[in-house]
Amino acid sequence: MNYATIKWADVANGPGVRVSLFVSGCTHRCPGCFNPEAWDFSYGQPFTQAEEDKILAALAPSHIKGLSLLGGEPFEPENLLRRVRGELPGKTVWCYSGYTLDGELWQPSRARCEVTDELLSLLDVLVDGEFVETKKDLSLRFRGSSNQRILDVPRSLAAGQPVLWDGAMTIEPITR
Numbered sequence: 001m002n003y004a005t006i007k008w009a010d011v012a013n014g015p016g017v018r019v020s021l022f023v024s025g026c027t028h029r030c031p032g033c034f035n036p037e038a039w040d041f042s043y044g045q046p047f048t049q050a051e052e053d054k055i056l057a058a059l060a061p062s063h064i065k066g067l068s069l070l071g072g073e074p075f076e077p078e079n080l081l082r083r084v085r086g087e088l089p090g091k092t093v094w095c096y097s098g099y100t101l102d103g104e105l106w107q108p109s110r111a112r113c114e115v116t117d118e119l120l121s122l123l124d125v126l127v128d129g130e131f132v133e134t135k136k137d138l139s140l141r142f143r144g145s146s147n148q149r150i151l152d153v154p155r156s157l158a159a160g161q162p163v164l165w166d167g168a169m170t171i172e173p174i175t176r
Helices: 049-059 080-087 101-105 116-121 153-159
Strands: 002-010 017-023 064-070 092-097 125-128 149-152
Touching: 002 049, 017 049, 049 064, 049 080, 080 092, 101 116, 101 125, 116 153, 125 153, 149 153
Parallel strands: 017 064, 064 092, 092 125
Antiparallel strands: 002 017, 125 149
16 A cells, blocks of 8 residues: 555644544545545555554654544555554544445445455544535535535444534544
């Protein structure tokens, strides 16, 4: 896997100061996408153990609230989330995906694979749905277009249906 960039102190992609990993590769190709260079799966740098270790170290300070995954399209098999949960259980994990929870991520589709359920179980919040330029709204919190939803993943998994995030400035991390 390649990554486009890592933002070490990001305040735009979830509550508080976060580390944000922008992965490379996306087949959605949404018109008006803010990051079209990351559509190419070969764009950027290889994501290695060294980058993973740097992200874990950057997440450790108490003022860092969590990790946000963006793209490209982050729903690819990834061991980083297991490490974050194991080593830094108090951090929240947000993920931005062009896929929808009750659509491609829960239903048979090209997005669903043998690790989809595990990846979902490691998330606190999922911002789902493709960016739609005609629904772009700069006043929205943590999303770019009005069709996108901010979902509380643990509550959605428990309910078997999408549950909107309550919008509080913080969300409790998954307790194990």
